[in-house]
Amino acid sequence: MSTSLPLLLLVATSSVSTSSTSDLEAELAAALGSDPQPAAPAPSGAPSSVRFIDIALDLLGAAGLSTEKEATIRDLEGGGHDPKNRGFTIQNVELTLAGIVDPYLRGDANIVLQIDFGGETVIELEEAYLTSLALPFNLQLKAGQFFTAFGRLNPAHPHTWDFVDQPVVNSRFMGGDGLRSQGVQLSWLTPLPFFLELTGSVQNSQGETAVSFRNAAGETIAGRELIERDVDHPGDLLYLGRLKSSFDFGEETTVVLGASGAFGPNATALDTKTMILGADLYVKWKPLTNEVGWPYFALQAEVLMRRYDVPDPAVLTDYGLYAQALWGFVRPWVVGVRYDFARGQDVAFDDYTTSSDPLRDERHRASAVLTYYPSEFSKLRLQYAYDRADFLPDGDAHSVYLQAEIIFGAHGAHKF
Amino acid sequence: MRYSILALLMFVAPFSSPAFGLEVVATLPDLAKIAEAVGGDRVHVTAITSAVQDPHFVDPKPSFVVKLRDADVFLISGLELEIGWVPPLLDGARNPKINAGAPGYVDCSRGIPVIERPTGEVTRAMGDAHPLGNPHYLLDPLNGVIVARTIAEALGKADPAGAADYAARSKAFGRTISEGMFGKALVDEVGESKLDRLARSGELDAFVAKGGVALGGWMGKMRPFAGKKIVFYHRSFSYFAERFGLVVADYVELKPGIQPGPSHLADLITKMKKEGIKVVGTHAFYDEKVANLVAAKAGAKLLVVPLASTGSSYAQLFDTLTGQFATAL
Numbered sequence: 001m002s003t004s005l006p007l008l009l010l011v012a013t014s015s016v017s018t019s020s021t022s023d024l025e026a027e028l029a030a031a032l033g034s035d036p037q038p039a040a041p042a043p044s045g046a047p048s049s050v051r052f053i054d055i056a057l058d059l060l061g062a063a064g065l066s067t068e069k070e071a072t073i074r075d076l077e078g079g080g081h082d083p084k085n086r087g088f089t090i091q092n093v094e095l096t097l098a099g100i101v102d103p104y105l106r107g108d109a110n111i112v113l114q115i116d117f118g119g120e121t122v123i124e125l126e127e128a129y130l131t132s133l134a135l136p137f138n139l140q141l142k143a144g145q146f147f148t149a150f151g152r153l154n155p156a157h158p159h160t161w162d163f164v165d166q167p168v169v170n171s172r173f174m175g176g177d178g179l180r181s182q183g184v185q186l187s188w189l190t191p192l193p194f195f196l197e198l199t200g201s202v203q204n205s206q207g208e209t210a211v212s213f214r215n216a217a218g219e220t221i222a223g224r225e226l227i228e229r230d231v232d233h234p235g236d237l238l239y240l241g242r243l244k245s246s247f248d249f250g251e252e253t254t255v256v257l258g259a260s261g262a263f264g265p266n267a268t269a270l271d272t273k274t275m276i277l278g279a280d281l282y283v284k285w286k287p288l289t290n291e292v293g294w295p296y297f298a299l300q301a302e303v304l305m306r307r308y309d310v311p312d313p314a315v316l317t318d319y320g321l322y323a324q325a326l327w328g329f330v331r332p333w334v335v336g337v338r339y340d341f342a343r344g345q346d347v348a349f350d351d352y353t354t355s356s357d358p359l360r361d362e363r364h365r366a367s368a369v370l371t372y373y374p375s376e377f378s379k380l381r382l383q384y385a386y387d388r389a390d391f392l393p394d395g396d397a398h399s400v401y402l403q404a405e406i407i408f409g410a411h412g413a414h415k416f
Numbered sequence: 417m418r419y420s421i422l423a424l425l426m427f428v429a430p431f432s433s434p435a436f437g438l439e440v441v442a443t444l445p446d447l448a449k450i451a452e453a454v455g456g457d458r459v460h461v462t463a464i465t466s467a468v469q470d471p472h473f474v475d476p477k478p479s480f481v482v483k484l485r486d487a488d489v490f491l492i493s494g495l496e497l498e499i500g501w502v503p504p505l506l507d508g509a510r511n512p513k514i515n516a517g518a519p520g521y522v523d524c525s526r527g528i529p530v531i532e533r534p535t536g537e538v539t540r541a542m543g544d545a546h547p548l549g550n551p552h553y554l555l556d557p558l559n560g561v562i563v564a565r566t567i568a569e570a571l572g573k574a575d576p577a578g579a580a581d582y583a584a585r586s587k588a589f590g591r592t593i594s595e596g597m598f599g600k601a602l603v604d605e606v607g608e609s610k611l612d613r614l615a616r617s618g619e620l621d622a623f624v625a626k627g628g629v630a631l632g633g634w635m636g637k638m639r640p641f642a643g644k645k646i647v648f649y650h651r652s653f654s655y656f657a658e659r660f661g662l663v664v665a666d667y668v669e670l671k672p673g674i675q676p677g678p679s680h681l682a683d684l685i686t687k688m689k690k691e692g693i694k695v696v697g698t699h700a701f702y703d704e705k706v707a708n709l710v711a712a713k714a715g716a717k718l719l720v721v722p723l724a725s726t727g728s729s730y731a732q733l734f735d736t737l738t739g740q741f742a743t744a745l
Contacts, residue, residue, distance in 0.1 A: 049547075049548065100516070100517075103517060133512065133515055134512040135512075138509075138511070139510065140510050189508065189510050194479075194482065195479060195482050244478075246477070246478035248479045254475070256478060284475070288469050289469065289700050290470065291470070291701050292470065292673065293473045375544070408540070413476070413499065413500050413503045414500070414501075415476065416475050416476045416504070
């Protein structure tokens with residue numbers, strides 16, 4: 001491995017060279033059997049500035065009112081970073097650290113601080129991973145603790161969301177804190193003339209950041225208690241496959257399409273499995289002569305399905321989707337609407353009923369949002385949500401949230 | 417020793433004799449135009465942004481990732497102009513040839529005499545300030561000549577067989593710009609490099625006043641307006657103003673990236689009236705309503721100018737700009 005990897009690197013980076021040079025190169029690399037030195041960096045005429053680590057702190061908080069009591073709000077807003085109180089909620093305090101490690105690797109870490117219902121501060125290592133910079137064949141490797149690349153919203157950090165809270169289906173299938181774990185991911189940008197990226201990952205399948213898989217023993221799903229379940233064979237890990245493609249329609253409209261599948265064991269028995277499938281769509285229109293990003297129009301939707309084996313035997317089948325539209329009508333304002341739907345198939349078990357389970361009942365939610373951006377580094381957001389849920393005693397709920405965000409530190413770049 | 421041989425190989429191997437020409441991708445349309453002039457038939461150049469766009473705010477679309485995946489050379493403006501959108505593109509492209517630090521990653525601001533570099537403390541209370549200095553250096557034609565040399569050098573490294581070609585074309589480009597700048601007669605008489613030096617040191621006027629061949633070109637065209645004050649929307653015209661002797665007295669936006677409020681606009685209009693400022697310059701992608709209001713209230717003319725060439729060559733940008741300013745002033 002120690003000799004084959006640099007060899008691979010050498011051969012791959014010389015793809016435009018003539019075959020005789022690459023042969024010679026390969027021979028030299030094999031003969032030397034040691035790490036080749038990187039090419040000398042090009043001299044820069046821009047003023048020298050040290051950039052070893054980018055640091056930024058993001059503060060996201062909300063104030064909320066709801067027709068429901070706090071205990072019920074926590075069932076309505078299942079996301080770990082959703083507003084959960086009548087009154088104030090610090091949703092997310094996120095320390096982002098990033099830096100180039102060496103010519104081959106970049107490092108990223110997101111450390112999150114939150115304040116729980118009891119007023120205690122909780123620290124979470126949300127993500128910490130390395131990313132390869134110089135793999136051949138348009139491959140990229142990621143390793144560490146990271147969000148599973150399922151769909152559009154799961155890997156996105158809360159401060160990049162277009163709404164105050166996460167969709168109901170994400171809270172149910174991906175969990176309050178999103179589907180993330182320790183593992184390895186390999187992605188490939190195919191050499192086709194359009195954008196097509198394939199991603200595969202293997203991660204641990206246990207814990208509260210993998211709720212649809214080996215969630216903690218003692219937790220329940222649909223009335224069944226979860227047991228201790230060990231990893232007996234490689235099939236007991238969490239696997240992801242994702243395909244993402246994109247097309248431009250003219251210079252102003254871009255469409256991104258994706259399909260994802262997550263597969264792994266669940267802890268209702270020693271041999272039960274879970275499968276989550278999803279499809280996502282993003283369409284953005286923005287004129288070329290935009291002013292600081294305005295105006296724009298963006299549509300985003302995800303549809304998900306989960307099959308969860310339980311030992312009775314039965315299969316719990318759940319569906320969910322969200323669809324949203326955002327319109328940046330005039331700088332610096334953005335207005336948006338979102339519709340949420342989620343439903344679990346009714347499977348009778350002891351005294352369990354689907355309709356009284358906030359994680360599997362039939363839910364409809366309509367939200368409207370208005371966001372004001374004083375600058376690139378701050379925002380103020382007002383959101384109204386109407387919930388219709390089987391588990392609610394009176395069937396529906398009205399909630400209003402005011403959210404504020406500030407970000408200070410390194411100038412971040414947004415993903416598309 | 418063996419390390420150095422390998423280092424040499426790593427450096428040279430990926431760039432030897434391209435079969436179908438070098439694939440060059442530039443962030444800005446004018447960098448692409450200069451690369452086309454320097455590269456000729458040996459290169460295929462693509463620009464990510466167009467002349468009607470604000471280069472600070474660009475979506476890192478997947479289609480750009482595909483362009484960068486195939487690039488041998490990537491030209492950026494640098495000075496943090498593209499900081500909000502180039503990093504995710506490079507991350508997605510997975511192309512070690514053009515990663516920051518690799519020879520195919522070309523920061524075109526190298527060797528540019530950067531202006532408006534803040535001194536002292538830089539905080540975001542100043543708005544989205546550029547701590548490394550003003551990145552809109554392509555609005556001075558003389559900087560375009562430096563960029564052409566930088567590009568010729570980078571293309572020569574990537575394609576050593578064409579190095580002499582690139583150098584020759586870069587020299588010809590410099591000549592074209594110099595003639596456009598000072599007039600052919602003066603360049604024939606004095607030479608490009610001396611004129612460049614005189615213009616940069618501020619001694620050109622004194623030199624021309626001594627007699628001999630008259631100053632022509634864009635400099636000649638703008639000379640009657642030297643010292644005139646203008647107001648601009650954003651700090652995007654500092655290099656043009658400095659080169660052609662205009663004074664940007666104030667800005668429509670409150671701070672870089674921060675929208676102006678009524679009190680700033682009232683102060684601005686009062687100042688313009690008091691100092692007799694007759695031109696408000698802006699770009700098509702900025703809020704024209706605000707700029708228009710300021711111009712109307714101050715009795716000035718609104719001038720919507722391009723930030724990059726909309727014609728087929730970089731030089732055409734200055735034909736357009738000097739024409740627009742000469743008419744308005």
